[in-house]
Amino acid sequence: MDSIANKLQAVRASIIAAAVDAGRCPESIHLLAVSKTWPAECVRAAAAAGQRAFGESYVQEAVEKRRELNALGLEWHFIGPLQSNKTRLVAENFDWVHSVDRLKIAERLAAQRPLGMPPLNICLQVNISAEERKSGCAEADIARLAVQIARLPQLRLRGLMAIPAPTAEFLAQRLPFAHLRALFEQLQSQELLLDTLSMGMSHDLRAAIYEGATLVRIGSAIFGERNKL
Numbered sequence: 001m002d003s004i005a006n007k008l009q010a011v012r013a014s015i016i017a018a019a020v021d022a023g024r025c026p027e028s029i030h031l032l033a034v035s036k037t038w039p040a041e042c043v044r045a046a047a048a049a050g051q052r053a054f055g056e057s058y059v060q061e062a063v064e065k066r067r068e069l070n071a072l073g074l075e076w077h078f079i080g081p082l083q084s085n086k087t088r089l090v091a092e093n094f095d096w097v098h099s100v101d102r103l104k105i106a107e108r109l110a111a112q113r114p115l116g117m118p119p120l121n122i123c124l125q126v127n128i129s130a131e132e133r134k135s136g137c138a139e140a141d142i143a144r145l146a147v148q149i150a151r152l153p154q155l156r157l158r159g160l161m162a163i164p165a166p167t168a169e170f171l172a173q174r175l176p177f178a179h180l181r182a183l184f185e186q187l188q189s190q191e192l193l194l195d196t197l198s199m200g201m202s203h204d205l206r207a208a209i210y211e212g213a214t215l216v217r218i219g220s221a222i223f224g225e226r227n228k229l
């Protein structure tokens with residue numbers, strides 16, 4: 001079995017290779033290590049190997065892990081579906097939320113973000129593979145939602161996130177990412193100061209980097225295959 005440190009190193013190498021092949025600067029791509037379902041010891045191992053940013057999908061699990069690892073000063077990103085009754089815990093315990101897809105959730109996060117903390121970084125999740133996934137806002141709503149979220153106090157809108165329907169073929173993987181990038185560029189031209197295109201997972205990392213991802217969310221390639229919950 002390869003160690004977490006070795007797998008992390010291999011993921012970093014693939015990010016650099018993809019960036020170079022795509023003619024991009026490797027430093028423009030941030031790695032989020034998705035540690036959902038993995039115990040605090042696995043996060044600790046990745047942190048010891050230099051990883052700072054971790055992604056979680058289940059609020060309670062994440063809050064406990066964060067508490068246990070508090071002394072390490074890590075950066076926590078919430079990437080899972082977010083219900084209204086969980087927004088307070090997320091506002092109090094995370095640095096980023098990638099899965100905001102409606103105004104009501106953003107308003108609750110803004111109201112519940114403690115005043116002493118820095119603004120909560122937000123990505124608007126877009127449903128780019130239409131009916132196949134339930135989460136994510138409709139494309140037609142992006143511009144309006146982005147402007148509304150950008151105006152809320154205690155939040156900082158950083159960009160867009162999407163999870164395309166899985167496919168194995170490289171060119172097919174690139175299409176939805178290219179589409180998300182076009183939507184992102186439209187928003188940037190509307191004078192919103194956005195810098196984050198959150199796209200790409202273990203199986204489609206390279207395609208996402210070719211299409212301009214600035215943050216890739218990688219779980220299984222670092223920690224191993226997850227058991228189904």
Ligand SMILES: *Cc1c(COP(=O)(O)O)cnc(C)c1O
Pocket residue numbers: 034036057079080163201202203217218219220221
């Ligand atoms: C689980 C998850 C990931 C990581 O997926 P892997 O295939 O394990 O790399 C990325 N993004 C989101 C939103 C996830 O829920």
